[in-house]
Amino acid sequence: MSVPERLLLGSGPSPVPRRVLDALAQPTIGHLDPVFAEIMDRCRARLRDVLLTSNDVTLPISGTGSAGMEAMVVNFVRPGDRVVCGVNGLFGQRMADELGRNGADVVVVEGEWGRAIPTERLLEAVDDRTAALFVVHGETSTGVRQPLDGLADACRAVDALLLVDCVTSLAGAPIAIDAEGVDVAFSGTQKCLNAPPGLAPLTVGPRALERLRPGRSWYFDLTLLLGYWTPGEAARAYHHTAPINLVYALDEALAIVLEEGLPERWERHADAHEELLDELRELGFERLAPEGEQLASLLCVRVPEGIDEAAVRRALLLRHDIEISGGLGPLAGRVWRIGVMGEGARPEARERLVEALRAELA
Numbered sequence: 001m002s003v004p005e006r007l008l009l010g011s012g013p014s015p016v017p018r019r020v021l022d023a024l025a026q027p028t029i030g031h032l033d034p035v036f037a038e039i040m041d042r043c044r045a046r047l048r049d050v051l052l053t054s055n056d057v058t059l060p061i062s063g064t065g066s067a068g069m070e071a072m073v074v075n076f077v078r079p080g081d082r083v084v085c086g087v088n089g090l091f092g093q094r095m096a097d098e099l100g101r102n103g104a105d106v107v108v109v110e111g112e113w114g115r116a117i118p119t120e121r122l123l124e125a126v127d128d129r130t131a132a133l134f135v136v137h138g139e140t141s142t143g144v145r146q147p148l149d150g151l152a153d154a155c156r157a158v159d160a161l162l163l164v165d166c167v168t169s170l171a172g173a174p175i176a177i178d179a180e181g182v183d184v185a186f187s188g189t190q191k192c193l194n195a196p197p198g199l200a201p202l203t204v205g206p207r208a209l210e211r212l213r214p215g216r217s218w219y220f221d222l223t224l225l226l227g228y229w230t231p232g233e234a235a236r237a238y239h240h241t242a243p244i245n246l247v248y249a250l251d252e253a254l255a256i257v258l259e260e261g262l263p264e265r266w267e268r269h270a271d272a273h274e275e276l277l278d279e280l281r282e283l284g285f286e287r288l289a290p291e292g293e294q295l296a297s298l299l300c301v302r303v304p305e306g307i308d309e310a311a312v313r314r315a316l317l318l319r320h321d322i323e324i325s326g327g328l329g330p331l332a333g334r335v336w337r338i339g340v341m342g343e344g345a346r347p348e349a350r351e352r353l354v355e356a357l358r359a360e361l362a
């Protein structure tokens with residue numbers, strides 16, 4: 001069965017440019033081949049540039065964004081650790097679940113779905129028994145951006161780690177790992193990086209590295225993974241077979257981001273978000289996130305009364321080849337989540353969506 005060309009404007013995956021698909025389709029070579037080793041090194045260097053970090057330990061974990069989450073937890077959270085976890089949407093909930101399954105003493109700081117969690121509330125929960133503070137930088141279930149200001153200082157003051165999910169913000173909204181004092185962060189390839197799903201960029205700073213011990217997971221054990229991903233005299237040690245072609249794709253996707261430049265890319269996302277919101281307002285939609293708390297790369301809007309949201313989404317997909325996403329959890333049936341991610345943050349994408357939507361709502 002042939003696969004249709006869809007315009008992916010949902011919560012991910014996002015549109016994958018031809019250049020990235022072409023990179024993916026290059027010949028598969030061995031995971032210990034010296035040519036692949038060069039690609040691995042280049043990919044890691046590009047990842048550092050996109051994450052704005054000098055962290056040596058910056059690599060793509062094999063698996064989707066959630067694999068990055070799991071790698072973070074199994075390597076840096078030990079059973080009994082007190083971990084403060086901000087929860088104002090599905091991805092915060094998921095992390096609280098993950099932490100609990102790994103034996104952490106989870107202190108949930110609950111926030112309203114559709115709002116950022118006030119920084120003071122997070123800081124109140126961080127005390128000298130705290131091992132780590134976790135926040136979702138870009139909450140894809142609500143389209144909210146969590147400010148990181150002040151979090152790193154508070155963590156350092158009590159010797160806790162700052163852990164961040166930047167799956168949907170990376171390369172779509174400003175985040176600077178080193179400047180913002182983030183100790184460990186994970187992302188995904190299929191949001192603003194515009195690569196296919198299957199890898200989870202992970203970066204680890206020096207404060208976190210001091211705590212790294214062989215953990216409970218064999219597959220995600222960073223001490224083993226670094227034996228493969230770290231260049232040097234020693235031969236790269238086989239751990240698991242890297243998803244070779246996905247690494248080609250990520251490497252190319254990162255090159256595209258760097259060619260554009262991060263400030264330019266962030267601005268383009270912010271502008272595309274505003275322009276789409278203006279058009280949707282004319283059709284009666286309102287953004288869930290208040291001004292100043294929005295995540296540029298994901299526009300979550302309330303669906304006006306009287307619209308059968310599921311039927312319209314289905315028509316957009318099947319009649320117009322455009323995918324957008326519905327709501328999750330308490331927002332199911334009440335909102336749409338529209339991805340403004342990379343190639344999806346272009347005027348042509350907005351025009352196609354708005355035109356199709358006007359036709360379906362008429």
Ligand SMILES: *Cc1c(COP(=O)(O)O)cnc(C)c1O
Nearest residue numbers: 064065066091138140167168188
């Ligand atoms: C998509 C996403 C994830 C999970 O990534 P998968 O690739 O679906 O495993 C985690 N956190 C956030 C904020 C996301 O948007």
